[in-house]
Amino acid sequence: MPSQAGLLPVVARATAGARRRRAWAVQVGFLLMAVLAVLCAPLVGPTAISLRQVFDPTVAFADNVDAQIFFIARLPRTLAGALVGGALAAAGVVLQALLRNPLATPFTLGVSAGASLGAMLVITLGVPLTLAGVPAVPVASFVGALAAVGVVYGLATMRRQGLSTNVLLLAGVTLNSLFSAIILFVQYLADFAQSFQAIRWVMGNLDVSSYQPLLWALPMLLVAAAAFARLPRALNVLTLGADSAAARGIDVLRTQRLAFISASLATGAAVALGGPIGFIGIIIPHLVRLLVGADHRLVLPASACLGAAFLVLCDTAARTLLSPMELPVGVITAMLGGPFFLWLLVTRGGGPR
Amino acid sequence: MLRADGVSFAYGDEAVLDEITVSVSEGGLLGVLGPNGSGKTTLLKLLAGLLTPARGEVSLDGLRLHGFARGALARRLAVVPQETELIFDYTVLDVALMGRYPHLGPFEFEGPGDLDIARRMLDATGTAHLETRPFRTLSGGERQRVAIASALAQFDTDVSSPGRVLLLDEPTASLDLAAQLDIMALVARLREEHRTTVVLCTHDLNLAARLCDHLALLREGTLAAAGRTDEVLTRDTIAGVYGVEADVHRHEATDRLTVLPLRTKESA
Amino acid sequence: MTRIRRLLVVALAAWVVVLTAQNRPARIVSIVPALTEALFSMGAGPRVVGVGSFDRHPAEVETLPKVGGLIDPDMEQIIALTPDLVVLYGSQEDQVAQLERAGISVFVYAHGGLTDTLATIRELGGRTGQDVPADALADRIADQIAQVRSRIAERPRPRVMLVFGREPGTLSNVYASGGLGFLHDMVEAAGGDNVFSDVARESVQLSSESMLTAAPDIIIELSYDERMTPDRQAAEREVWNRLRAIPAVQAGRVHLLLGNEFVQPGPRMGDATEAIARAVHPEAF
Incomplete structure (x- = not known):
């Protein structure tokens, strides 16, 4: 029987200082990993570029192919990968704790289906290119995501005071199926090329080729991050159940609401930026718990960092492996994530042991 | 003193409790008894402030429960649910430290004092040696003891602070015999050594007879009997509430009442 | 002798004509937009009784029943149109088998390059008894492309x-x-x-x-x-x-x-x- 939860050792009779130092070490370690990934990824790619040429001030940017490859083709998508990966992993952590279900993902509550439907409608109906200067597809997917979680939240709070996590889960799953059916219907009516574009959107793509989409997503992600920062200790206690949490002085409804809204906001923004990239929201939190234990004060920031690093890595593979072809990044995360998750299920048993 | 004064409660249209008045004095041990569905757990949740009564009110030392700030109440009143299930691999120490929630700010890490209290409570419940074990790998009895330690860790340690109340919901329901005895001994000891007021609800009449000095007997949401244990636990009240003919006598070794159910009234 | 021989030849020719006329499909369904258009261009348009959902050219297709496309061919509707030739995609193997079981001829479209497309048009002409206009159509396209090639040849x-x-x-x-x-x-x-x-x-x-x-x-x-x-x-x-x-x-x-x-x-x-x-x-x- 292991005498610890997590692979990084928990020392028996550890002092408060030792525990705090361990927490700092874990957080700094994971942060370094994310920073390293973001710094290295733009240096890697199918085309050999010279850093000296990239930063050569004597060549105009418009003529500097190396600089454009670095600053337009690689850096924005690396940053997008970090933001999307971090947001999805953190949202996964929060939703798993909120729903008290280790199999929950950021998309369990209908976010991805809502976002896909929004994107689909814009792609197939040929809605004008931009809404107030923002491309219509991300706007529509964000609106679709929020509409879906809005419906789910409304259903979960309708029957009685408080937030029923069971209703939340069931409504989310049902809404996912319902939206998928509507998506198929819209696709059925759409032209072939349009439905193909829509299907491709669902596989995720971080090639934003500009900094604008990042700037649009950033405020929402920052708001979500600020909410996440308040949550970890309450999430720990919430995993004991709503009554036990309330008995420890937690305002359960407020905490659940904050968790739900911030996770939805983060997921919606991430999906609008990169499409519904799967598996990150579930494998990263589990991997982190495997490494550092269950305490959300470590799991939440570490997952955000590892999610960022992981997606940046997957996306580097997506744009490099079959060059000049681009692989859908969602396919890579799923191909890495699927087997890993099955392995986790078999070796860790999933439930109480 | 914890007191429920004429409390009523309903889930939607379904009335669960009607005009219940019970109280437990400081350092006392009140058992809430009754058949399944009689409203025991609901009464416990009302006493804990987890539910708000539709009518009547619950007070702690004369102050309305809902007048307390959440944290302030949690530092004086703790609840141990029937079973504690965790979905992630928290260590035993992690779980005990969750009791320190009402003592810490949102971004605060537990200090040496918090750690010391959590460990003392693990010690008091005989689970200190399990500190680094994942909670989910423990036996039912061990889990129950750790859950009690976590609840105890909630309390203010300041000796001058007013008394604290521990509410236990079916503490032995899913435990084997040895673990049941352990928990009973633990509750008795806590009461004596830690000046803790205890309310426990149970359907185990012998457990109640063994531990409690006062009982409240519920039947279909109404108070069927209340008072000192030997006044409440009689053949007549048991027959009235449970519909069971039982033999009640004083056990020689423990000097406590024991209840031996004989047959249901219909078959009599 | 020569007269008899000549008669024989004429009879044989007549038999061949009758045979091909019998084989000439009278009701055609095409769910491949490019080939629907080709059918109309080679004069088989009047015999087309059903088209694909994505068919837009020529304008006549708008009035014909739409029977689905690559992903969602409506087999019931196709069969209800009692075609004797169905033009569909090579990847639609199930549908091809289904139609063949029903005794309906199929023309399977395979995606390819320019020369493949020209060959497909000629072949489709053969199957629909429009050999001559189909060849003319293919020749015209080939000619158009040859003209483009010669214009840009030296550039x-x-x-x-x-x-x-x-x-x-x-x-x-x-x-x-x-x-x-x-x-x-x-x-x-x-x-x-x-x-x-x-x-x-x-x-x-x-x-x-x-x-x-x-x-x-x-x-x-x-x-x-x-x-x-x-x-x-x-x-x-x-x-x-x-x-x-x-x-x-x-x-x-x-x-x-x-x-x-x-x-x-x-x-x-x-x-x-x-x-x-x-x-x-x-x-x-």
């Missing part, structure tokens, strides 16, 4: 990237022609060098980096959306300005060509090739 061949799919308003999910298929053939015929000719596929999904690295002199973007407003066309071309290091972008040589003739290899293939050539070599026209 330098700029590097062309032919884009046929992209998420609107962004440079995400860009699909371009690889080194196989009729799009690639059209680019080559129009006097351009396809920048992805060494990728042995019909389509390539591109990243911004691969487009920057490919550095085409000309970008030709195809869209079947004929009704796209001028504003929107300008906005879609504008999107390319993000990749200013691409010579095509710098030189303002990003062309948007609208119409489904560019994405469906059919009778208007010659027109499509000429339109591409005009974009690649405007000075030659």
